[in-house]
Amino acid sequence: MRTAAPVFVAFASGLILVVAFFFNEETTTIGKLSHQLLDWVIIVGGFTLLLGLVSITRVNWAAVKRRSDGWIYKLFTIIAIFVTAIPSVLSPDWSPLFGRARGSIFDWLFNYLQAPMMATMFATLAFYIASAAYRAFRARNAEATILLLTATLVMLWRVPIGEALLNLLPGNIPDLINTYVMNGANLAVQRGIIVGAALGAASMSLRIILGIERTYMGKG
Amino acid sequence: MEQIDRRWVYLLVGLAVVIPFIIPMKFPVSVSPEAQSFYDAVEALPDSCTVMLVFDYYPSTVAETEPMAVVGARHLFRKHCKIITLTNIPYGAPSMAESVTRRVAAETGKEYGKDFVNLGYKYGYVSVLKGMGQSIESIFPTDNSGTPLSELPMMDSITNYRQISFIFEVADNATADYWISIVNAGYGVPMGVAMTAVMAPKYYAYVGSKQIVGLLGGMKGAAEYEILLGQPDTAFRGMDIQSLVHFLIIAFVIVGNIAFFVGRAQRRKGRAA
Incomplete structure (x- = not known):
């Protein structure tokens, strides 16, 4: 029963959504049913967020109690979660500091703490990329040389001064890069990847609907 | 030379980022066909139509x-x-959407609830995108601040995608794929994608198949759009920094490779001796 029930739910839900695709979603029963299912996904998803909150609190609180390595950071994690979450779910009718509107605690924490910290972390990538370009981007063989030359041309093409320099050379090189690199080789490869990924997703969905794929239940 | 102290690399990158702030260079920006077609599609929209401006990006790529x-x-x-x-x-x-639209609305004298509405976030993008095809209000009963949609005058005449003329997707991740495959393919709403430079190459495939009307790739794409709009701003200024940093990285690649080949030749010579 513990296996059969989830497999049946997955089969029925998947089948309804697949069949509903071929019917008018506003006027037919199956179309309305498919929308009902999608509403349930949103509701269940809300509970999974709550589950995540409980889980992260339990794991980190256990580490704080044991005073394990880095417990102080875990304590900060717990404090940050609740300081952000609690004011954001309280009604703004009680105070303009509650809720998620402009001027609320949540908005302030996001704009003046979280966003700058995340942007800073991401910005440091520029330094690592420059360092890696110097240390690792080597023309060791033919494939690496092609990659290196293409990357250099695209990097030049993507900035105004590089484009101006390329325009000094004979032939319309920026246009050639756009036509043959980005809309040629790149487009063909990307299209292959997209089609391949879509086929993979379709076959995986079919395996789940038919109950062949059961790893989502923790079973092989 | 092959193993230069990385702090020198960091210092040079730091200088390449800071110098253009002090001395703006204002390199001319040319417009790509993808940005031009994006701009033209938005320009061709009927005045006063309704458009979804989607903020599918994280603060890290702001x-x-x-x-x-x-x-x-x-x-x-x-x-x-x-x-x-x-x-x-x-x-x-949701906070970024709120801050961008309110800032631009203040420039143009637009009013919240009448000219723009922020629906915020709802879990489960596939369900959300599909669900809005039937009723936006069933998925977002309230806006981001908790005001019921029925109390916002702008939403009176908007039920689902039928009233949406265009989707302007700004993203740094693959959620754009779902907008294309669910909303564009399923409901026929035209859309354009503005994507980080690292993600942009993938979306050339969708421009080629005409599933999206155009593509803005990274800060350069934004700078191109600013030029088309006749209002050069942050992205246009950012092009100075990006130009210098790209040049610096290319210089690092060239110097690194010269050092590598010279070092390899010396090692071979040493072994032969």
Whole structure:
């Protein structure tokens, strides 16, 4: 029963959504049913967020109690979660500091703490990329040389001064890069990847609907 | 030379980032065909139509993505379009949507609830995108601040995608794929994608198949749109920094390879001796 029930739910839900695709979603029963299912996904998803909150609190609180390595950071994690979450779910009718509107605690924490910290972390990538370009981007063989030359041309093409320099050379090189690199080789490869990924997703969905794929239940 | 102290590399990158702030160079920006077709599609929209401006990006990429959202909002407000903002990213995107649209609305004298609405975030992008095909209000009964949609005058005449003329997607991740495959393919709503430079190459495939009307790739894409709009701003200024840093990285690659080949030749010579 513990296996059969989830497999049946997955089969029925998947089948309804697949069949509903071929019917008018506003006027037919199956179309309305498919929308009902999608509403349930949103509701269940809300509970999974709550589950995540409980889980992260339990794991980190256990580490704080044991005073394990880095417990102080875990304590900060717990404090940050609740300081952000609690004011954001309280009604703004009680105070303009509650809720998620402009001027609320949540908005302030996001704009003046979280966003700058995340942007800073991401910005440091520029330094690592420059360092890696110097240390690792080597023309060791033919494939690496092609990659290196293409990357250099695209990097030049993507900035105004590089484009101006390329325009000094004979032939319309920026246009050639756009036509043959980005809309040629790149487009063909990307299209292959997209089609391949879509086929993979379709076959995986079919395996789940038919109950062949059961790893989502923790079973092989 | 092959193993230079990385602090020198960091110092040079730091200088390449800081110098253009002090001495603006204002390199001329040319417009790519993808940005031009994006701009033309938005320009061709009927005045006062309703457009979804989607903020599917994380705060980490805000330097690259926000200029695209700003130019989008500016262009749409200039055309007196009604803007619905929403996001599939829980990580602060509703706040970013709020701050961008309110800032641009203040420039153009637009009013919340009448000219633009921020729906915020709802879990489960596939369900959200499909669900809005039937009823936006069933998925977002309230806006981001908790005001019921029925109390917002702009939403009176908007039920689902049938009233949406265009989707302006700003993203730094693959959620754009779902907008294309569910909303564009399923409901026929035309859309354009403004994407971080690292993600942009993938979306050339969708431009080629005409599933999206155009593509803005990274800060350069935003700068191109700013030029088309006749209002050079943050992205245009950012092009100076990006130009120098790209040149620096190319210089590092060249110097690194020269050092590698010289070092290899010396090692071979040493072994032969």
